[in-house]
Amino acid sequence: MKIQQIRNATLKIQYSSITILLDPWLQDRGTGPSFTPVRGKMIGMKNPLNDLPLPPNKILNGVDFCLVTHIHPDHFTADYLLQDIPVMVQNEEDKELVTGMGFSCVTAFEGPELHMGGITITKVPARHGDNLETVAYLGESSGYVLQGEDKTLYLTGDTVYFDGMAQTIDTYHPDVIVLNCCEATMPMGRLIMNLNDVEIICKKAPNATIIATHLDSVNHALLSSDDVRAFAARKKLTQLHVPANGEWIILP
Secondary structure, eight states: OEEEEEETTEEEEEETTEEEEESOOOOOTTOSOOOOOSSGGGTTOOSOOSOOSSOHHHHHTTOOEEEOSOOOTTTOOOTTOOTTSOEEESSHHHHHHHHHTTOSOEEEOSSSEEEETTEEEEEEEOOOSSSHHHHHHHOOOEEEEEESSSOOEEEOOSOOOOHHHHHHHHHHOOSEEEEEOSOOEETTEEOSOOHHHHHHHHHHSTTSEEEEESOSSOTTOSOOHHHHHHHHHHHTOTTEEOOOTTOEEEOO
16 A cells, blocks of 8 residues: 555555545645634635645546545645546535536445445545534535555544544554544634544554644644644654655555
8 A cells, every 4th residue: 555645635545456536636726715714824825825746647647536535625626637537425415516516427425335446445424523513514524444455544534533433443443544633723613633633543543554634735724744743753653654745655
């Protein structure tokens, strides 16, 4: 298995013989929306905050399909994607949204599992917010577990830590866990994982390789990649990796 950090939650994943682009946000720097931050200095800053590490055609080279945790503007846009690229989404509502963008090959989960090229992809629960108001406002988000000839991979998606994540770890015993952990926060509440959540997961799955993502790219984040690296060093969390944009992590 090889995982390349692209930008924000966008990852290029080589799993067995399949190449997956997770949550493709290939939009040019500063051409997207500005979210509502809690830090005054970030008000009005347009997302994404940084450039892609590679040209879009190189990122898309070899990709078999896109896998999307949810349709938010920092997780899926049509920029640079061919309209016939296969796209997998969490539900029929997201399928309608992606089809409405002009994509012609969109598949939604009708049950808990989808199968693609010898890989079983299981949709698992996520909780996109730390209070009921935030969850209701942001809507459904999903995580995915990938199983096949390769290591078991858990993509948590946009979520805070909750009992559903603990159950997923207990059920699937993932070898690799990808965490979205910039502590994105709006006035109504925290949207995704913070450092406390990261530490809980490291202790919950001490033998798993943990990869931190969804960093440095949105104006409502409270944590940077350097913050997470410093935390990992301070807490001696040697299993926690924070790749730079464009960096590959190779998992034997």
